[in-house]
Amino acid sequence: MTIDEIKIGGLGASRHRVEDNRFIRGKGNYIDDISLPGMLHMEILRSPLAHARIKSVDTSAAWAIPGVRLVLTGELMASRNLAWMPTLSYDTQAVLATDKVRFQGQEVACVVADDPYIAKDACEAIIVDYEPLAVIVNPTQAMADGAPVIRDDKENQHDNAIFDWEIGDKDGTDRAFADADAISELELHYPRSHPSPIETCGSVADFNRSTSKLTLYMTSQAPHIIRAAVAMVAELPEHMIRVVSPDLGGGFGNKVPIYPGYVVSVLASILLERPVKWIEDKTGNLISTGFGRDIYLRGQLALRKDGKILGVRMHTDSDHGAFFSDAQPSKFKIGLLHSAFACYDIPVAHLTARGVYTNKAPGGVAYRCSFRVTEAMFFQERMVQAAADDLGIDQAEIRRLNFVSDDDFPHRTPFGFLTDSGQYRKCLDIGLEAIGYEDFLKQKEEAKKNGRLLGIGISTMTEPLGAGNSREFDILGIKMFDSAELRVHMTGKAILRTGAKSQGQGHETTWAQIVAHELGIPAEDIVVEEGDTDTAPFGMGTYASRSTPVAGAAVSMVSRKIRAKARKIAAHLLEVSEEDIDWELGRFFVRSSPDTGVTIQECAVAAYSNVPDGMEPGLENNAYYDPPNLTWPFGCYITTVEVDPGTGVWDVLSVVAVDDCGVRINPMIVEGQIMGGLAEAYAMASMQFITFDVEGNCVGSNYMDYLLPTAWETPGFELHEVVTPCPHHPIGAKGVGECATVGGPAAFVNAVLDALKDTGVRNIDMPLLPDRVYEALTEHHDVSGAPPLRTGS
């Protein structure tokens, strides 16, 4: 009688994905697949210069091209009070430039035409007269005396500073450093990278004059935030805006912010009363949309001579580009960078963070991480590695010595977060065993005799995933809870909707598994829908690994509400009091007579046909979930590499990942997420970065210059797991989607530096391109900074 939970696709089942049925047939519905009757096409003209005053914009030749319906300039936008829009970080961003262009690729004008070819032709026919201005491409230039003020549009902005933020205990940290046996110091640059989903951004705006309703199809990881923002910017009433986010060809944070293209497509549709489609090209995506990282660190550890860390000092300078448009919790100016060192038992720490404007594309927080935790954990693990090397201590040992112990939870991190669970030493031990740590150290010594350079790198971290709780997390004042709505139909089949938005994570598969776990309804009987603000409950979307911690918890809670009502119906059907019945998966039964029972499906029929007196009919409900804390998964990543001393090329020999993300809903999908994260970690460590020359030209504006690893370069991965359930999540799950991207890069970098240890080189900044490794090897010095700038003026 008992239902086998795995068989019905419940918790722990590696259920095949529902969404694959359309994707493998080429029947996904991505933004560019949407075609509406009478639809027009929009293209954007972008600035070729990084900083210049606009003297004039001549659109007459563009208007003259047959098939051109509308040419939009900053001037036209300004006449409708739409030349500027608010950002998610309380700054403003130009929609179409009016006074100046402030980065290469900035949106200057748009053309709407009968087809995209005509629109592109017309963009090329627009003549813009620019007066070039001095260009700033890094924080040092931005803060220099007499630097040109990039944001001269803002009153009271007399320099390029955005914020100066600090957290922690300065005096206590100073005392810890005064008492230390040794101080280990490191300066690091986490280069600018781009999330670069294969699908770019785009929208189809469809304003219907007769109903005054705007339907906006768009590539958004957070459609409800967009609806709220459009209501504010376009001054349309919120109930007259429907945002639909269709299948997304990847997101990784790139599809959270609001971009000018979306806004202009909306205005164009309103003006023309026709649907307007905008599909960004790859260069537009790479040079103008939300990038990740671009931050400099000066870090210090106060150390006891046995390797115990007594205190941490960090200062960061972050480059936000021309507009401060990070999509991040409003209270924390540098995101969750202060989650650094959360897995270590460290009494005191102090962080200062400065953010600046430069003539580069805006963004800075996105890319497969929970608001700058990628930088936090990279800096942490590079600093720990350097400390081990400085003291001559084994790199595994220094971590073991400093880890928070399993019985020391809840634990207050040095910057004040509260971690709640983990088995850090166990994860590390499994990882070391899997990689064959002791054997590899011997092998490495042997290889050295033959002139071969082997290295091993470790990275261990716990990170805060699942923003929010509403006490601390909001975006534009909107609290970061999430939601689920469940309707069980009369035949026991169901539809579930949530405020999250899958971009490949497989919510259509996994959310149904949570319902199956809570109600015993087979997962295949539950359809999952997301992304349409007219039907989905209000939610904050999917990023920061927050879906399972927040929306996933809401799915559990709404299922439990349904079960509570079904229980009353069951008591009515069984003619006993509610207290006399028990629940097993999928069925209520009389405690004293376990063979007498009713299934959840029978309760569903009764909900529509035979409810007890006084009860509302139906079996549906919703839940808004505000998590009490973040979830704290742990990751241990260990890699071995061989560096070719003749060329600086390094090959990955093995990669081991041990992840503890609590209870796994669908192990197959969890492993898929971890492997994807590891590949991106390898990408950033080895080749993937966006940089700029001294004139602010973006180097990395297309896939010939922006190197992404293919199946050929990407190493194989060996995965292991430890399960420490999250104590506050309804099913004990923790976030996982970003762990390997966050923790992984330091493992690769530490491995290469381990191979180079005898040269005395302490740092090579990412990406570890062969020429940079070769330079370090042959010239025995650190190689720092963003590559082209090193040899620039």
Add this chain to the structure above:
Amino acid sequence: MTGLFTKVPPEPTTDAEVRRITVSINGNQHTVDVEPRLLLAHLIRQGLDLTGTHTGCDTANCGACTVLFDGAPVKSCTMFAVQAEGHEITTVEGLATASELHPIQEGFKDEHGLQCGFCTPGMMLTAKALLDENPDPTEDEVRWALSGNFCRCTGYQNIVKSVLSAAARLRSQSAIDEEEGETS
């Protein structure tokens, strides 16, 4: 077309010269008038509504637009439609029959070889071209064959497994076919 009416555009939007071409896509002949500059990917997607072929990068790097051109994988975003005149094109829509998935599609589903699904059609077609040539590839041969197709979600490991599993499936299928051929 019923012939009952033909839509006449209200005004000519372009005076561009057009060329008439005939292309075979998934076994169906299409005769279309195209501007010489029209990209093959756009003919397939917008002209013929076969939206399973995606465009990612416009520079022939990402492989999302991969189709088979007389059996060989090509990036349809950097070919002109007119170049396809008289050739046979296979897109992802041509892989499965109404009732049956192609073993490569089954392999991708079984081995979790996709997440967002955007690169998947191109990956599967590249894999098909490989397996048509080499029914029993090594892992390295699969990785090399797929090195013109980017995936940002999976880390490739499961894609490689998907192709190897499809290869095994295809081999056992052809072994059965041969056996049946001998007995009949």
